[in-house]
Amino acid sequence: MREFELIRTLTGRLPAGRSDTRLGTGDDAAVVAPPAGHELVVTTDTLVAGRHFPGDAPAADIGYKAMAVNLSDVAAMGAAPAWATVALTAPALQTDWCEALQSGMLQAIGDAPVDIIGGDTTSGPLSVTVTAFGLLPCGSAVRRSGARPGDRICITGTLGDAALGLQLWQQGVVPDNDTAAQWLRARLHRPQWRDGTAMQGLAHAAIDISDGLASDLTHVLEASGCGARIEADRLPSSTAFDTLCPPDQRHALQLAGGDDYELCIVLPPAHVEPLAAALSCPLTSIGAIRAGAELQIIDAGGRALAARDYRGWDHFAGGN
Amino acid sequence: MREFELIRTLTGRLPAGRSDTRLGTGDDAAVVAPPAGHELVVTTDTLVAGRHFPGDAPAADIGYKAMAVNLSDVAAMGAAPAWATVALTAPALQTDWCEALQSGMLQAIGDAPVDIIGGDTTSGPLSVTVTAFGLLPCGSAVRRSGARPGDRICITGTLGDAALGLQLWQQGVVPDNDTAAQWLRARLHRPQWRDGTAMQGLAHAAIDISDGLASDLTHVLEASGCGARIEADRLPSSTAFDTLCPPDQRHALQLAGGDDYELCIVLPPAHVEPLAAALSCPLTSIGAIRAGAELQIIDAGGRALAARDYRGWDHFAGGN
Numbered sequence: 001m002r003e004f005e006l007i008r009t010l011t012g013r014l015p016a017g018r019s020d021t022r023l024g025t026g027d028d029a030a031v032v033a034p035p036a037g038h039e040l041v042v043t044t045d046t047l048v049a050g051r052h053f054p055g056d057a058p059a060a061d062i063g064y065k066a067m068a069v070n071l072s073d074v075a076a077m078g079a080a081p082a083w084a085t086v087a088l089t090a091p092a093l094q095t096d097w098c099e100a101l102q103s104g105m106l107q108a109i110g111d112a113p114v115d116i117i118g119g120d121t122t123s124g125p126l127s128v129t130v131t132a133f134g135l136l137p138c139g140s141a142v143r144r145s146g147a148r149p150g151d152r153i154c155i156t157g158t159l160g161d162a163a164l165g166l167q168l169w170q171q172g173v174v175p176d177n178d179t180a181a182q183w184l185r186a187r188l189h190r191p192q193w194r195d196g197t198a199m200q201g202l203a204h205a206a207i208d209i210s211d212g213l214a215s216d217l218t219h220v221l222e223a224s225g226c227g228a229r230i231e232a233d234r235l236p237s238s239t240a241f242d243t244l245c246p247p248d249q250r251h252a253l254q255l256a257g258g259d260d261y262e263l264c265i266v267l268p269p270a271h272v273e274p275l276a277a278a279l280s281c282p283l284t285s286i287g288a289i290r291a292g293a294e295l296q297i298i299d300a301g302g303r304a305l306a307a308r309d310y311r312g313w314d315h316f317a318g319g320n
Numbered sequence: 321m322r323e324f325e326l327i328r329t330l331t332g333r334l335p336a337g338r339s340d341t342r343l344g345t346g347d348d349a350a351v352v353a354p355p356a357g358h359e360l361v362v363t364t365d366t367l368v369a370g371r372h373f374p375g376d377a378p379a380a381d382i383g384y385k386a387m388a389v390n391l392s393d394v395a396a397m398g399a400a401p402a403w404a405t406v407a408l409t410a411p412a413l414q415t416d417w418c419e420a421l422q423s424g425m426l427q428a429i430g431d432a433p434v435d436i437i438g439g440d441t442t443s444g445p446l447s448v449t450v451t452a453f454g455l456l457p458c459g460s461a462v463r464r465s466g467a468r469p470g471d472r473i474c475i476t477g478t479l480g481d482a483a484l485g486l487q488l489w490q491q492g493v494v495p496d497n498d499t500a501a502q503w504l505r506a507r508l509h510r511p512q513w514r515d516g517t518a519m520q521g522l523a524h525a526a527i528d529i530s531d532g533l534a535s536d537l538t539h540v541l542e543a544s545g546c547g548a549r550i551e552a553d554r555l556p557s558s559t560a561f562d563t564l565c566p567p568d569q570r571h572a573l574q575l576a577g578g579d580d581y582e583l584c585i586v587l588p589p590a591h592v593e594p595l596a597a598a599l600s601c602p603l604t605s606i607g608a609i610r611a612g613a614e615l616q617i618i619d620a621g622g623r624a625l626a627a628r629d630y631r632g633w634d635h636f637a638g639g640n
Contacts, residue, residue, distance in 0.1 A: 022359055023461060026543070028396035028527060029363035029454070031461045034354050039342055042437060043349035044405040044451060048444035076348035085364040087407075087449045117362060124368035125445035129407045131364060134349070141343060141351045207348060223346070 017115045018082065030117035032083055034135060041134035041141065043073035049126035053189075059097045061189045062128060063104030068193045069210065070132035071108065072261040075196030076208040078142035079134030081109075085118035087129040093121055101128070108193070136200065146204040147224035147266040151289040154272060156194045156263045156281050158238040159213060161187035163257020164245050180240035187238075191261040198278035205266040212256040214310035217264055218295055224266075230287030233300035255297065255310035337435045338402065350437035352403055354455060361454040361461065363393035369446035373509075379417045381509045382448060383424030388513045389530065390452035391428065392581040395516035396528040398462035399454030401429075405438035407449040413441055421448070428513070456520060466524040467544035467586040471609040474592060476514045476583045476601050478558040479533060481507035483577020484565050500560035507558075511581040518598035525586040532576040534630035537584055538615055544586075550607030553620035575617065575630035 017024065023031040034040050047066045049055040067084065074081045086105070090097070105116065114132075165184030168174045174181040199206055205224060207216045213235070221228055235254045237245075245253060266289060267275060276283040290296075297305040337344065343351040354360050367386045369375040387404065394401045406425070410417070425436065434452075485504030488494045494501045519526055525544060527536045533555070541548055555574045557565075565573060586609060587595060596603040610616075617625040 023463065027464050028393040029361045029399070029452075031359050031361055031397065033359045033458060036356050039351050039353045040360065041349045041351055042403070042405060042451075042453075044407045044438055044449075045440050046407045046409055046442045046449065048409055048442045051442060051444055073348040077351065079349070083362070085362060085451060087364045087366045087451075089366055089368055089447055118364055120365050120449075122366045122368045122371060122447075124371055124447060127409055127442075127444060127447065129364075129366065129440075129449040131362075131405060131407075131451040132349075133362075136351075138353060143343065144347050 018113055021083065021115045021117060024115065024117045025119055030085070032117065037138055038135045039138050039141065041074050041077045041079040041136060042131065043070055044129060044131040045070050045073065046127055046129040055126065057189070059100035060104035060107070063101035064108045064190050066128040066130045067105040067108035068191050069261065070130040071112070071114070072191070072193035072208040072210070074132050074134035075194055076142070076206050076263055077134065077136065078140060078196050078199040078203065078206065079136040080197050081112050081114045081132060081134045083115050083117045083133040085131045086116060087120040089122045089124040089127045091123060091126060093123060140200045142196070142199045142203045142206045144205055144207055144220045144223035147220055147226050147289045148204060149226060149289050149291045150268070151204055151266045152269050152272050152285050153217070153228060153230060153287045153289065154265045154267065154275070154283050154285050155213070155236055156265070156279065156283055157192070157260070158236045158241065159209065159260055159262060160235070160241050160245065160250070160254035160257050161238050162191065162259035163253045164241055167253070168244060174244060180243045183240045184244065188259055191259060193261055194263050194281060196263060198275060199265060202271040202275045203265050203267045207264050209260050209262045209264055210258055212258045212310065213264065214255045214295065214297070214307055218311060220264065220266060221293065221295060225293070227290045227292035227294040227296070228287055229290055229296040229298065231300070232297050232305055234284065234286045236282060236284040251299070251305060252310065338433055341403065341435045341437055344435065344437045345439055350405070352437065357458055358455045359458050359461065361394050361397045361399040361456060362451065363390055364449060364451040365390050365393065366447055366449040375446065377509070379420035380424035380427070383421035384428045384510050386448040386450045387425040387428035388511050389581065390450040391432070391434070392511070392513035392528040392530070394452050394454035395514050396462070396526050396583055397454065397456065398460060398516045398519040398523065398526065399456040400517050401432055401434045401452060401454045403435050403437050403453040405451045406436060407440040409442045409444040409447045411443060411446060413443060460520045462516070462519045462523045462526045464525055464527055464540045464543035467540055467546050467609045468524060469546060469609050469611045470588070471524055471586045472589050472592050472605050473537070473548060473550060473607045473609065474585045474587065474595070474603050474605050475533070475556055476585070476599065476603055477512070477580070478556045478561065479529070479580055479582060480555070480561050480565065480570070480574035480577050481558050482511065482579035483573045484561055487573070488564060494564060500563045503560045504564065508579055511579060513581055514583050514601060516583060518595060519585060522591040522595045523585050523587045527584050529580050529582050529584055530578055532578045532630065533584065534575045534615065534617070534627055538631060540584065540586060541613065541615060545613070547610045547612035547614040547616070548607055549610055549616040549618065552617050552625055554604065554606045556602060556604040571619070571625060572630065
């Protein structure tokens with residue numbers, strides 16, 4: 001299959017586009033028209049076979065995840081996702097595989113008004129790089145650096161699902177057709193990115209949880225020059241997680257497990273209720289920002305856990 | 321080296337940034353503020369080891385080319401390049417190698433006001449994906465589809481240099497230290513992208529020549545619903561090319577050789593002189609757009625060459 005046809009396959013049969021997409025694929029570059037008074041948010045992430053997904057993973061899962069992790073980064077800035085480009089490298093470029101990849105990307109986009117405006121395909125070892133773009137009113141980006149002592153730390157959805165899903169799958173201790181195990185594995189392969197636009201004007205700082213809560217929250221604390229205290233036993237968990245998680249691994253999976261793509265949001269106490277009301281998913285308060293530089297993690301008995309034990313975990317490579 | 325440090329190495333020590341770059345690397349996403357009345361041009365291209373460059377190529381050459389080919393796509397729309405993101409996949413992420421990659425990218429950027437605003441690094445088989453962004457006044461994009469019968473077809477710079485540089489290098493028939501051969505090889509590894517902003521308001525259509533003139537001009541003709549007639553012996557050539565090119569390969573290298581990254585510009589005859597005066601490189605008229613759908617290529621004796629023989633050439637892979 002020639003490259004030009006392949007790019008059409010990847011990007012050609014999409015839902016009706018945005019009115020501010022002036023030109024999609026098929027030229028030297030795409031053209032978009034960000035509305036007046038808005039800033040553009042830009043992020044890029046590569047998924048590589050054998051590192052971020054198994055080499056024989058279904059194309060639709062690869063496409064889903066490559067798109068979702070980038071839309072999650074856009075959401076973590078408080079922006080509304082608007083456009084994406086896709087650069088695909090694959091050993092053999094086959095139509096049905098590319099169609100499945102594209103369908104996974106469209107599933108990750110869901111109802112969001114996101115146009116795939118550009119693509120590149122190359123033959124080589126399998127990897128997918130998505131660059132995603134979002135829009136937000138000028139000056140309203142929710143950065144990592146805005147946390148202040150006294151702010152609450154909140155988490156959307158539930159934590160630990162993807163890490164437990166991976167662990168059960170690798171260990172094979174729970175049947176593949178176990179409903180809870182299937183749900184957890186879907187959280188790993190098809191993470192639900194959150195709409196972050198409700199954070200505009202309410203949140204001081206945010207990050208999406210890709211590397212694990214302890215690691216990602218540390219990025220916020222370093223950027224903000226603050227410390228924090230969080231309660232490990234208040235971390236939100238799913239029913240499937242509660243059912244299948246070995247009790248002694250609960251803290252590790254929820255604090256260090258990556259790939260959940262929930263949002264960690266820092267905001268004044270008075271803004272927690274309004275934000276929770278505006279979100280379409282649960283929001284759980286897990287602790288507070290403090291002066292200093294330390295991340296304190298305590299359990300239900302008030303005992304301190306060692307935060308450093310929960311940082312820098314990496315599923316496929318055993319480190320960064 | 322940890323990913324966070326590496327991204328800082330790739331993007332951290334850059335020249336003073338643009339005033340409309342609100343936030344660079346270090347957060348979930350970058351934030352930029354396109355000026356009012358402007359559209360944003362977006363393009364992405366991946367270079368893969370063994371396909372677009374030898375696996376042991378100098379990191380600075382890889383960085384240079386990855387950036388240059390994307391800035392060339394931005395230029396081919398008539399836009400002024402403004403920002404770029406870099407997604408690097410490499411087996412071993414070493415500081416000095418990444419610094420060399422970055423220095424090559426900065427050399428490709430040169431004096432252009434381009435900020436590298438985002439990055440991602442992953443361990444895996446070597447490839448570099450750059451996404452580049454340009455700005456142009458609303459509605460002024462120079463597309464492939466605007467060619468009209470009667471328009472002139474012009475080429476910036478010279479054609480065939482990169483293809484001849486590669487051929488000589490692969491054949492080893494000319495000493496590596498031959499000045500002309502070195503110059504030709506530099507055209508392959510370090511192509512000079514052209515500033516396309518002068519095309520705004522003057523050109524009807526444009527494309528950058530990455531796959532070869534016959535192939536790329538065919539894209540313009542297909543998008544515009546036109547034919548063309550060009551004169552193979554009027555294609556501009558460099559002194560080094562004239563010195564080292566075997567006479568019987570001249571047409572093939574100039575018509576089918578890719579990687580020159582010159583601009584093929586289609587414009588009304590009355591606009592050729594004003595555009596030539598505005599460009600900082602030579603502009604050569606090589607033919608005209610005609611009605612129909614055929615690309616006619618004739619030599620100095622008026623004999624027709626077979627256009628299909630010069631399309632779809634690929635340096636590293638022998639096809640798309």
